[in-house]
Amino acid sequence: MIFRDLGQLLILFWRTLQALPLLWRHRRKVAEQFFEIGNASLLMVCILSLFIGGVLALETGPVMVERGLSNFLGGIVGLAVCRQLAPALMAVLIAGRIGSAMAAEIGSMAVYQEIDALRTMNINPTHYLVLPRLVAISIALPMLLIFADLVGWLGGAMVCATNQQIAIGFNSFFTNLREVVEVQDIVHGLIKSFAFAIAIGTVSCHQGLKTIGGPRGIGRSVTKAVVNSIIMILVLDYFLTHLLVQLEK
Amino acid sequence: MNAANHQSVRVEVRSLRKSFGDQEVLHGVSFNVEPGEIFVLMGPSGSGKSVLLKHIIGLEEPDAGEILIEGQPAHSAAVRDKFRMAMVFQSGALLNSLTVGENVGLYLAEHQLKSPAEIDRVVAEKLELVGLKGAEQKIPGELSGGMKKRVAIARALVIEPQLILYDEPTSELDPLMAITIGEEILSLKARTRATSIVVTHDRDLAFGVADRVALIAEGNILLVGTPAEVKKSTHPLIQKFLTADFKPKQEPT
Numbered sequence A: 001m002i003f004r005d006l007g008q009l010l011i012l013f014w015r016t017l018q019a020l021p022l023l024w025r026h027r028r029k030v031a032e033q034f035f036e037i038g039n040a041s042l043l044m045v046c047i048l049s050l051f052i053g054g055v056l057a058l059e060t061g062p063v064m065v066e067r068g069l070s071n072f073l074g075g076i077v078g079l080a081v082c083r084q085l086a087p088a089l090m091a092v093l094i095a096g097r098i099g100s101a102m103a104a105e106i107g108s109m110a111v112y113q114e115i116d117a118l119r120t121m122n123i124n125p126t127h128y129l130v131l132p133r134l135v136a137i138s139i140a141l142p143m144l145l146i147f148a149d150l151v152g153w154l155g156g157a158m159v160c161a162t163n164q165q166i167a168i169g170f171n172s173f174f175t176n177l178r179e180v181v182e183v184q185d186i187v188h189g190l191i192k193s194f195a196f197a198i199a200i201g202t203v204s205c206h207q208g209l210k211t212i213g214g215p216r217g218i219g220r221s222v223t224k225a226v227v228n229s230i231i232m233i234l235v236l237d238y239f240l241t242h243l244l245v246q247l248e249k
Numbered sequence B: 001m002n003a004a005n006h007q008s009v010r011v012e013v014r015s016l017r018k019s020f021g022d023q024e025v026l027h028g029v030s031f032n033v034e035p036g037e038i039f040v041l042m043g044p045s046g047s048g049k050s051v052l053l054k055h056i057i058g059l060e061e062p063d064a065g066e067i068l069i070e071g072q073p074a075h076s077a078a079v080r081d082k083f084r085m086a087m088v089f090q091s092g093a094l095l096n097s098l099t100v101g102e103n104v105g106l107y108l109a110e111h112q113l114k115s116p117a118e119i120d121r122v123v124a125e126k127l128e129l130v131g132l133k134g135a136e137q138k139i140p141g142e143l144s145g146g147m148k149k150r151v152a153i154a155r156a157l158v159i160e161p162q163l164i165l166y167d168e169p170t171s172e173l174d175p176l177m178a179i180t181i182g183e184e185i186l187s188l189k190a191r192t193r194a195t196s197i198v199v200t201h202d203r204d205l206a207f208g209v210a211d212r213v214a215l216i217a218e219g220n221i222l223l224v225g226t227p228a229e230v231k232k233s234t235h236p237l238i239q240k241f242l243t244a245d246f247k248p249k250q251e252p253t
């Protein structure tokens, strides 16, 4: 069951890759999807990452200050946010927000014979539906990640500056952050989020396309799309981190 | 795929069988549709007409038997690339996220067959043909059932198909609109010699447009023949199907 699904996923992904040369034709749909993703999630991404940075500072700050390591706080928060927390959590957020919408939209098209209608017009559903969505999400998620990194750092800095137990000023926080966090660390996060975006897009479109059985079927597909995306994200996260850390040495 | 290519196609259905789960829906259906012919399929609800059309357009694959379009299997990619085919779905199957105009022009736009201005012109022309002049900007959600069906017919006509399948094109239309659609089915044939397969419960439409009529019941073809031959048939089910009329029962007093 799992292997059949994985096989179908890989086939769908491969077919979409093969359709990449047609991208220019579908540029309008890519742009539409891209702005839809941005509109739907930018604000949520910012709020969420503000709190991620904040809570990270809150958890680590007092402990580090106690041990006289307050100088490293900016670096720790900075690294944790851009290498791991922001990429993984933003991907989970987007799986819930965008993956579900993709599965629902394509699923309802499958149930109401719209995809059959496309086929009769010799319009390939992979080109028409999957390609624009997959390209849009794999551009949008890394871009959202850059916002998430910046806002996350800001959240960390705000907590450090205002919390009585930590009391590290903005300046020293960001000085340390700049010393520790390198471009490579940000790229590390971007690469991961690009991979997560492809996973979310492929899983959600695949679930949508194979939807059967009316409104209930659509509901089932949406749930599966989100759950499977999150599982894929967390599993991929581990292996990708492993691989990237090896490469960074 | 040029507009001048109006070669009409021949459809052969040979001992087609199809089951869903353990329910066999089609039990070995065979018939031929000649190039340029209007072939009408009639039969009780649930007899497998829509399933049969889906096989002919290549959306379903047969369990056994075969369907050939000009000698090639109907579900093969070669057939779709080579011949222009269209289907009017029973439900219309309009794309709900697109406007009426975009739905009708979809084929031309996606295959980049015409410039946007020309597409607009063709779309307006076909919409007028089905009595929906100026409805381009409406969305499918705000249309009535019959209007959706007419948009679906316009969308199929835009393709200038060599083979066109209609699944109950007039089932949701008023009698006058049904006549218009019947006339359009005939005029498409006159213009382009398209091969047409029409599924309908509408006896007037059936005998008005058909070159040949087939009756299907419970997944079997009972009879294929010209309208005159079918009318003369003595098969009890066919007679009943063709002549039954609504008569209010007399209340016993």
Ligand SMILES: Nc1ncnc2c1ncn2[C@@H]1O[C@H](COP(=O)(O)OP(=O)(O)OP(=O)(O)O)[C@@H](O)[C@H]1O
Residues within 6 Å of the ligand: B020, B025, B043, B044, B045, B046, B047, B048, B049, B050, B051, B052, B090
């Ligand atoms: N995808 C499917 N899965 C399972 N059963 C199906 C499917 N499609 C059709 N059937 C079954 O096949 C039979 C024939 O259905 P079909 O839609 O072809 O009937 P029809 O002749 O078009 O009827 P109507 O005149 O009411 O449209 C029905 O019993 C239906 O339940």
Ligand SMILES: [Mg+2]
Residues within 6 Å of the ligand: B049, B050, B051, B090, B167
């Ligand atoms: Mg039907």
